[in-house]
Every structure is written in structure tokens, then in C-alpha cells.
Amino acid sequence: MxxxxxxxxxxxxxxxxxxxxxxxxxxxxxxxxxxxxxxxxxxxxxxxxxxxxxxxxDKGGLYRALALRHTDALLANLATALDAPVLRRDRVEATLDAYLLAIESQPQVYRFLMHPAEGDTAPETGFDVGRHSAPLLRRLGEELAKVITDRLDLGPGGELTARVWGHGIVGMMHGAGDWWLRERPCTREQLVTQLADLLWGQLAAVEDRAGGPGF
Amino acid sequence: MxxxxxxxxxxxxxxxxxxxxxxxxxxxxxxxxxxxxxxxxxxxxxxxxxxxxxxxxDKGGLYRALALRHTDALLANLATALDAPVLRRDRVEATLDAYLLAIESQPQVYRFLMHPAEGDTAPETGFDVGRHSAPLLRRLGEELAKVITDRLDLGPGGELTARVWGHGIVGMMHGAGDWWLRERPCTREQLVTQLADLLWGQLAAVEDRAGGPGF
DNA sequence: GTACGATGTTACTAGCGGTAACCCGCAGTG
DNA sequence: CACTGCGGGTTACCGCTAGTAACATCGTAC
CATH class of the missing domain: 1.10.10 (Arc Repressor Mutant, subunit A)
Structure with missing residues (x-):
């Protein structure tokens, strides 16, 4: 017809x-x-x-459509970094680097993605903490959680652990990246190394300062 | 007179x-x-x-005045948790818990603090990534960096490390907290434990899933 | 030819942040 | 006493925004 x-x-x-x-x-x-x-x-x-x-x-619809493209692109980028066939540490560093490179090279896009200017299609939820705070971050967290679940043997309750870690790591990446982009206190490589060190338990491993009350 | x-x-x-x-x-x-x-x-x-x-x-001024009170209150809370005279691990957990308790008991306040609705007194900066994203988080990151610098012996370049870790940890707290508050997938205690585990290097320590390609 | 559907317009509403101009009451001063 | 200064308060407005109705136009299918 x-x-x-x-x-x-x-x-x-x-x-x-x-x-x-x-x-x-x-x-x-x-x-x-x-x-x-x-x-x-x-x-x-x-x-x-x-x-x-x-x-x-409405405006939210346009913004959502716009955000979707970049979100997908960034996620694809990160997915390849996450799939690189190398050591776990290298892979984590590659992922951190991919994220930071993205926000460094297109800060306006990044900023826009993080604040899609409300419009959750759900008015009057009454408990919508983080209505602004980017669906991108949530998606990233869930994706990372999936990878962690797939690759790591976390034992019983591991799925919850993976999700906590996924969102925690994404938050870390985001928070540190935001600060770094604003102040530029060091190179990207340095930042990546420091963050990976943090994830590798250096906070727990380093010594107390001599004479101090401990930490 | x-x-x-x-x-x-x-x-x-x-x-x-x-x-x-x-x-x-x-x-x-x-x-x-x-x-x-x-x-x-x-x-x-x-x-x-x-x-x-x-x-x-202007509106920004009112919001800033309003935010200042709560920011100060939350920072004071966290400072006491950070100063508790116990093991490092317990202290980290206490701090995480204090933050999560705060956002759990007053989600609207938390949400408001995270989005002080622009107004940086600086129009047309042209590169103000994160203009919305809460001065609170930056203050928190810096405070934590100070504590880390004071208590830990990080060797040369330690100040930078401390700041990266400070902002990274705050970001982790924020990201995970935001997700947790929205989905409530577990108790506060569980979340605290999982996050502390993450900071204690469990991500690097756990085994690969048997048969998988490694991580 | 005509009915449909998408594209486009002008002209409007309601509400926002922000401001100018004006009014009132009260302290201190000649 | 009259008079001046000043903080608290108001009405009425400006320029802007998101969003909407009503109307015009063109190409295509029947």
C-alpha cells in the first residue's frame, strides 16, 4: 500500500x-x-x-534527545577502554583516562550532560533527590557495575557490592574530574595514577605521619 | 554619640x-x-x-546565604567524625556514615545544597564547568585533603596526592550516596562497609571470576 | 478536486527575576 | 514646632522566558 x-x-x-x-x-x-x-x-x-x-x-525533551547522543558516545568510548585486553590495573587506568580525556577535550558538552536542566517527565515525585544530577552518571555507574559483576568473583551478595563500587567509582571519577578540570593542578596522567593508587588501597597502606595522632 | x-x-x-x-x-x-x-x-x-x-x-545571594548555614553545619558534623580518636578504618567509616546520615535525614536540604541555582557573580566566564555543581563539594574535598595531609605521611608531592584523594573520596561519597538515596538498595551500614572496602583496595584484591578473561 | 498532513508563521499567555518610584513612621536636630 | 534623613514597605512596571493557540502554505494520495 x-x-x-x-x-x-x-x-x-x-x-x-x-x-x-x-x-x-x-x-x-x-x-x-x-x-x-x-x-x-x-x-x-x-x-x-x-x-x-x-x-x-518541551525543552526537557530537546535536552534529553541532545544528551542521549553524547551519553551514548561517551559510554561507547568507555566500554572499549573497559574491554582492553590488559592487566586490571591498566584497564582501570585506561578507563579513568578515557573519561578525563573526554571531559577535558569538550568541557561544554560535559557540563551540559551533567545538568540536563530538569524534566524527568515525573512531576511531583516529592522525593526526587538528584533530579538534575545527570542520568549519565547513573548509566555509567550501572554499566561499570555490570562489568565488575561479570569479571570479578565477589562471592555471595556480590551483585550489591558491584553496584556500590560501580557508582562509587563513577562518583570518584566525576568528583575528581570536576575539580581537576577547574583547577588543573596536574597533568592527566598524574591524576589517573593518583586515583588508581587510591582505588588500589594506598589510603589504607601509607604510614601515619610521625608524631601525629594517627589516622 | x-x-x-x-x-x-x-x-x-x-x-x-x-x-x-x-x-x-x-x-x-x-x-x-x-x-x-x-x-x-x-x-x-x-x-x-x-x-x-x-x-x-539577588536570588543567588539569598541562596548562597541559605546554603552557607547548612554547609557549615554539615562540615562541622563531618569534622567531628573525622577527629574521632579511633582506628583509621573506623574513622573513615564514621565519616562516610555521618555524610550519609545527613543526606538521608534531610534529602531536600541536601538536594538544595548540591544545586545552588547558578549566580557566581561572574557572568561570562566562558569556562565555568560545574558552575552549578555545589561549592559544598569543593569545600568538602579541600577539608578532607587538609586532614589527609595532616595525618598521613605521603612523601614528596604528597600535597597533590592528598587533594586528589580528598576530592576523589568526596566524589565517591557523593555519587554513591546519590544513587543509594534514590534506590535504597541496602542499609546505610552495608553501604558504608562496601565503600570502605573499596577504599581499602578490595577492587584490586579480589580474584578474577573463574574462566573469565580477567579484569 | 479535495482532503490530509507536515511545515511554517504571528501573536499571544503566564510567570519569572529584577527595578524604579513612591509612601510611611520614627530618630535626631535647628 | 517644623524639618531632614533613613530603613521598612508597597505598587507598578520592564524584559525575558517557556509554552500555546490560530492561521497560512505546500506536496502528495485518493
Whole structure:
């Protein structure tokens, strides 16, 4: 039937238009940060607001669509680092490095991803701590947990341990990366080494300072 | 001279009024989250907007004033946990627990502190990654770094190591805490133990899963 | 030819942060 | 007494935002 044929083509051109709009939005968001207005984005795309709303529903929808692309890209990157066939320590360092390289080379993207400007489709949840704080981080944590579960023999209750560690490590990466990107107190390699040391138990291993009350 | 006398009293009553306004603001922020509007806060305080602006300059100023109180309170809490005269492991666990207890018992406050809704007094910095992401976390990281530097003998370059670890650990705490508060997959005690294990190098210590490609 | 559907517009609403201009009451001063 | 200064308070506004209705236009399928 022609119906499906035509609707198929329409679908594809619609998708194409949507991609164009997303690219315009991306240019503006990268330029103006999370304060980018729908008007500005529409202007960049050479159109007016209502069209954006037809395509993405609301601002949150547009932002989510935009975030999805980069999130997927970053996750793919990290997955390859995580799959490198080397020693565990090297693999951890490679993953940390991949993340830090990503946020270093595209800080605006990173910043945007971390603050998708609300819009959880769930109004009035009443207990939505971290509504802003990036679904990206949650996805990263879960992915890492999966890898840990797959590769490590954690014994009974290991699944919970893996998830705690996954989210903990991602949080560590994020927190340290945020600070590092802002202050740039050292090279990326140094940061990676220090963080890997931390994960390798150096905090517990180093000696107390002589004469101090211990730690 | 009466001048100073009067201006002194005026000062104190002004301070008092300011505290009242802050308390009203707190009630609203705790009720409405970061979306609390200046109108709503003014209404709660029984006045109108311009007065708020006279006292706090702009919305960011009010939010900063509000955040400062809780930030100080939380930091004081953590400091005592950090100063408990016990084993290093116990101290780390106590600190983790103190943080988690705080965010568990007052999630709205926690959420508010993590997203002080922009307003860095510096418009157009152009490179302000993490403008939203809580000065609280940065303060926490620095405090922890100080403690680590004081207590541990990290050798040459130890100051940098301490800062990396400080921000890394705070990030871990934050990331894991955020996830835990949202999903509640285990008790607080369990979470604390797992995180401390992670810091104690268990990630490096556990065995590969039998038959797997290693990790 | 005509009905549909997607693309696009102008013109609007409601609410936000923030401000200017004005009013009132009260301390201190000639 | 009148008069001046000043902090607390108000109404009414500005410019902006996200989001929406109503209307126009073009290409295609029947």
C-alpha cells in the first residue's frame, strides 16, 4: 500500500529534519551553555519556536534527545577502554583516562550532560533527590557495575557490592574530574595514577605521619 | 554619640530581620525545592519582593546565604567524625556514615545544597564547568585533603596526592550516596562497609571470576 | 478536486527575576 | 514646632522566558 510507503519516506525526512534541529541546538548549547533559550535555538535553525515544540515536546525533551547522543558516545568510548585486553590495573587506568580525556577535550558538552536542566517527565515525585544530577552518571555507574559483576568473583551478595563500587567509582571519577578540570593542578596522567593508587588501597597502606595522632 | 548607639541597634535588628527572612526562605525552599520563587518566599515572610532584594541583592545571594548555614553545619558534623580518636578504618567509616546520615535525614536540604541555582557573580566566564555543581563539594574535598595531609605521611608531592584523594573520596561519597538515596538498595551500614572496602583496595584484591578473561 | 498532513508563521499567555518610584513612621536636630 | 534623613514597605512596571493557540502554505494520495 502506498500509505506505508509514503509514511515511510515522511518518517525518514522527519528524522532528517530532527537531526538538523538537534545539530543547531547543539551549536547553541555549546555556545551558551545550559542557559540556551528555545528562541536562540530556533533562530539558529532558521525557524521559530513552535516547530521545536512539535518535535521535542518541551525543552526537557530537546535536552534529553541532545544528551542521549553524547551519553551514548561517551559510554561507547568507555566500554572499549573497559574491554582492553590488559592487566586490571591498566584497564582501570585506561578507563579513568578515557573519561578525563573526554571531559577535558569538550568541557561544554560535559557540563551540559551533567545538568540536563530538569524534566524527568515525573512531576511531583516529592522525593526526587538528584533530579538534575545527570542520568549519565547513573548509566555509567550501572554499566561499570555490570562489568565488575561479570569479571570479578565477589562471592555471595556480590551483585550489591558491584553496584556500590560501580557508582562509587563513577562518583570518584566525576568528583575528581570536576575539580581537576577547574583547577588543573596536574597533568592527566598524574591524576589517573593518583586515583588508581587510591582505588588500589594506598589510603589504607601509607604510614601515619610521625608524631601525629594517627589516622 | 547617639549615632553609633542607634546604628548599632539598627544593625542588630536588621540582622534579626535577615534571619527571619532566611527562615521563611528555608521553609519555602524545603517545600518547593530549587524552583522556589522569590514571590513565594516573600509571601511566606509576609512581605514583598523588593525587600528580599534589598537584603540579599539577588536570588543567588539569598541562596548562597541559605546554603552557607547548612554547609557549615554539615562540615562541622563531618569534622567531628573525622577527629574521632579511633582506628583509621573506623574513622573513615564514621565519616562516610555521618555524610550519609545527613543526606538521608534531610534529602531536600541536601538536594538544595548540591544545586545552588547558578549566580557566581561572574557572568561570562566562558569556562565555568560545574558552575552549578555545589561549592559544598569543593569545600568538602579541600577539608578532607587538609586532614589527609595532616595525618598521613605521603612523601614528596604528597600535597597533590592528598587533594586528589580528598576530592576523589568526596566524589565517591557523593555519587554513591546519590544513587543509594534514590534506590535504597541496602542499609546505610552495608553501604558504608562496601565503600570502605573499596577504599581499602578490595577492587584490586579480589580474584578474577573463574574462566573469565580477567579484569 | 479535495482532503490530509507536515511545515511554517504571528501573536499571544503566564510567570519569572529584577527595578524604579513612591509612601510611611520614627530618630535626631535647628 | 517644623524639618531632614533613613530603613521598612508597597505598587507598578520592564524584559525575558517557556509554552500555546490560530492561521497560512505546500506536496502528495485518493
Amino acid at each position: 502506498e500509505r506505508t510507503e509514503r509514511s515511510g519516506r515522511q518518517q525518514s525526512t522527519t528524522e532528517h529534519r530532527r537531526r538538523e534541529l538537534l545539530e543547531a541546538a547543539e551549536r547553541i548549547v555549546l555556545r551558551d551553555g545550559p542557559d540556551a533559550s528555545m528562541n536562540a535555538i530556533a533562530a539558529e535553525a532558521g525557524i521559530t519556536k513552535p516547530i521545536l515544540y512539535r518535535h521535542f515536546g | 547617639e549615632r553609633t548607639e542607634r546604628s548599632g541597634r539598627q544593625q542588630s535588628t536588621t540582622e534579626h530581620r535577615r534571619r527571619e527572612l532566611l527562615e521563611a526562605a528555608e521553609r519555602i525552599v524545603l517545600r518547593d525545592g530549587p524552583d522556589a520563587s522569590m514571590n513565594a518566599i516573600a509571601a511566606e515572610a509576609g512581605i514583598t519582593k523588593p525587600i528580599l532584594y534589598r537584603h540579599f541583592g
